[in-house]
Amino acid sequence: MASNEKIWIIGGSSGIGEAMAKAYAARGALVVISGRNQDALDAALTRIGPGHHAVVADAIDRNSLVEAASQHGPFDRIVSTAAIYNPGALSKADPDEAAKVFEVNLTGTFNVAQIGAQHIRYGGQLVLFGSAAAIFGLPNGQVYSATKAGIVNLAQSLRSELWPQVDVRLVTPGFVRTPLTDKNDFAMPGLMEPAEAADRILKGLDGKGFETAFPRRLIWPLKLLGVLPHWLAFAITARMRG
Ligand SMILES: NC(=O)c1ccc[n+]([C@@H]2O[C@H](COP(=O)([O-])OP(=O)(O)OC[C@H]3O[C@@H](n4cnc5c(N)ncnc54)[C@H](OP(=O)(O)O)[C@@H]3O)[C@@H](O)[C@H]2O)c1
Numbered sequence: 001m002a003s004n005e006k007i008w009i010i011g012g013s014s015g016i017g018e019a020m021a022k023a024y025a026a027r028g029a030l031v032v033i034s035g036r037n038q039d040a041l042d043a044a045l046t047r048i049g050p051g052h053h054a055v056v057a058d059a060i061d062r063n064s065l066v067e068a069a070s071q072h073g074p075f076d077r078i079v080s081t082a083a084i085y086n087p088g089a090l091s092k093a094d095p096d097e098a099a100k101v102f103e104v105n106l107t108g109t110f111n112v113a114q115i116g117a118q119h120i121r122y123g124g125q126l127v128l129f130g131s132a133a134a135i136f137g138l139p140n141g142q143v144y145s146a147t148k149a150g151i152v153n154l155a156q157s158l159r160s161e162l163w164p165q166v167d168v169r170l171v172t173p174g175f176v177r178t179p180l181t182d183k184n185d186f187a188m189p190g191l192m193e194p195a196e197a198a199d200r201i202l203k204g205l206d207g208k209g210f211e212t213a214f215p216r217r218l219i220w221p222l223k224l225l226g227v228l229p230h231w232l233a234f235a236i237t238a239r240m241r242g
Pocket of ligand 1: 010014017035036040058059060084108129130133178181
């Protein structure tokens with residue numbers, strides 16, 4: 001399905017982005033991975049295999065995105081997985097770190113979407129990453145969840161704005177074992193390996209649906225919270241304060 005495609009993955013040096021790069025490469029696609037760290041990119045490229053490219057680009061540095069896209073585009077798909085995560089209680093949040101999370105996750109995704117859309121072939125995909133954490137605000141979700149909820153809204157509005165020039169998709173993963181979730185000190189229901197997550201994501205992106213969300217046993221209870229009366233939903237989520 002992805003044979004002969006050229007795919008740019010921003011955030012492709014680790015975790016889900018790297019697993020997607022491997023899976024697309026195995027299908028015969030040419031993969032370009034980006035991130036901020038050259039060594040991490042080189043190491044990931046070795047794991048992905050020969051014939052692919054790594055280019056340093058920072059989602060919050062628009063010039064670096066334009067340079068990478070001009071050098072390697074046009075693309076059949078652009079996947080924006082770049083994000084940072086800093087969970088914890090509001091009372092303990094460092095405002096500078098919080099601002100950085102907003103900047104990388106939300107402004108960075110906006111930058112990739114705006115610049116990337118100009119470097120996608122007609123009908124190609126722009127894939128944005130939300131999270132199960134975006135479905136309903138949970139205690140200690142903090143700015144990370146808020147940025148992911150913002151990305152959901154961005155993806156929805158871009159979907160109708162850009163179709164059919166660009167096929168905008170949203171990915172909503174549950175818990176996946178990556179450096180991002182390694183910092184969690186709580187039980188992660190439905191935790192899966194990056195390769196399995198990538199497999200589900202690629203299948204979803206091969207289909208026609210706007211959103212690829214998994215695993216169901218985590219996603220549906222969270223979606224249910226959103227349709228319950230607020231008093232009931234907050235009675236349930238207040239018990240998750242820990
Ligand atoms: N893992 C999960 O359970 C989970 C669940 C739901 C949603 N997600 C979402 O899935 C996506 C991938 O997460 P992951 O778990 O695979 O994370 P990860 O392993 O931490 O990988 C994040 C990637 O983003 C890159 N990155 C970070 N900041 C960047 C920036 N400013 N510009 C360019 N690249 C940047 C990182 O490389 P450098 O640091 O070298 O730049 C790395 O390649 C994220 O959007 C995350 O929010 C993950």
